[in-house]
Amino acid sequence: MTTDDDALNxxxxxxxxxxxxxxxxxxxFKADRVAGEHAEQVHPHVRTSALENRKFMLRAVRHLAGQGVRQFLDIGTGIPTEPNLHQAAQEVAPAARVVYVDNDSLVLSHARALMTGTDEGRTTYVHADVRQPDSILTAPELLDTLDLSQPVAVSVIALAHFLDDPQDPFGIVAELMAAVPAGSYLVMSHATADFGPEMGEVARVYRESGMTAQVRTGDEFARFFSGLDLIDPGITTPHRWHPDIDPSEAMDGQVQFYAGVARKN
Ligand SMILES: C[S@@+](CC[C@H](N)C(=O)[O-])C[C@H]1O[C@@H](n2cnc3c(N)ncnc32)[C@H](O)[C@@H]1O
Structure with a gap:
């Protein structure tokens, strides 16, 4: 089970x-490497999924910044990896404001690296658990940085598959989107076994390594966007969401993730 991880284990x-x-x-650390290597044994392209997911995040953020979005709430940020989300947003819109959220203590220890925004923009970090959305939405750091009466792009990228159904990821995402006004966006990606059994095996490896993990179907992924309007090209795979260059067809079986961006109207 993933727990709120204040001590570094x-x-x-x-x-x-x-x-x-x-x-x-x-x-x-070693335990992470062992789990990662085991995942690669059951899904030799799991790394491709991760890399394409990261590229999707950057393209989606640049796209939304290009559409005029100036506020970003990124939940399940991960360990800083350049370019980070705020760099993509502020490259297009230097005044963009970004709030990062994660519950991992190692991410917290690297948070300073995430707060190197432009002079005009601002980035901040909230150490919180998405399973308590209210603790995110009422965090003083968030309220100092974002104006929740104005549109926000909420990103929950490669995170919801670490919540199983009893943890109600659908309710959590709905609660987050209820807190932001019309004109806001939801950006999501999620592991799936729809394109081959390998990602389901990866989820099993994660569970056996002590993490919570659940793959979901395309229909289940679509539920996250209920009441929102998916923007072009709708639900697809990360590498096919506004690609910079035409992806190879081989990648279609390799990238076992769904991705989508939707607008609240
Ligand atoms: C696979 S990484 C994705 C990182 C980044 N969003 C990306 O797509 O490049 C998942 C992140 O979600 C975080 N996470 C997992 N469970 C969480 C929870 N309950 N609350 C907040 N963050 C969580 C992990 O610590 C990790 O940093």
Whole structure:
């Protein structure tokens, strides 16, 4: 079970650190590497999924900044990996404001690296658990940085698959979106076994390594966007969401994730 992780436990694999292993970072421990290697055995392209997911995040943020969005709330941020979300947003809109949220103590220890925004913009970090959305929405750091009466892009990227159904990820996302006004966006990605059984096996490896993990179908992923209007191209895979270059067809079986962006109207 993933717990609110105030103490750094290096003997148990953690989702942020296994992801750092996939992305080629240095901020993980032996337990994370072992879990990551095991995941790669059952899904040799799991690293491609992670890399394409990260690229989707950057493209979606640049796209929304280009549409005029100036406030970003990124939940389940991960260990800083350049470029980070605020860099993508502030490259397009230097005055963009970004609030990062994660519950991993290692991410907290690196939070300073996330707060290097432009002079005009601002970034801040909230150490909180998405399972308590209210603790995020009422955090003084958030309220100092974002004006919740103005549109916000809420990103929950590669996070909801770490919440199983009893933890009600659908209710959590709905609560977050209820707190932001019309003109806001939801940006999400999620692991799935719809494109092959491998990602389901990865979820099993995660559970056996002590983490909570649940893949979801396309229909289940679509439920997160209930009441919102998906923007073009709708629900797709990360590498096919406004790609910079045409992706190879081989990637379609490799990237076992869904991605989508929707507007609250
Ligand atoms: C796979 S990483 C994704 C990082 C980033 N969003 C991306 O897509 O590049 C998942 C992140 O979600 C965080 N996370 C997992 N459970 C969480 C929870 N209950 N509350 C807040 N963050 C959580 C992990 O610590 C980790 O940093």
């Amino acid at each position: 290096v003997n148990t694999a953690h989702t942020a650190r296994v992801y750092d292993y996939y992305l080629g970072g240095k901020d993980h």
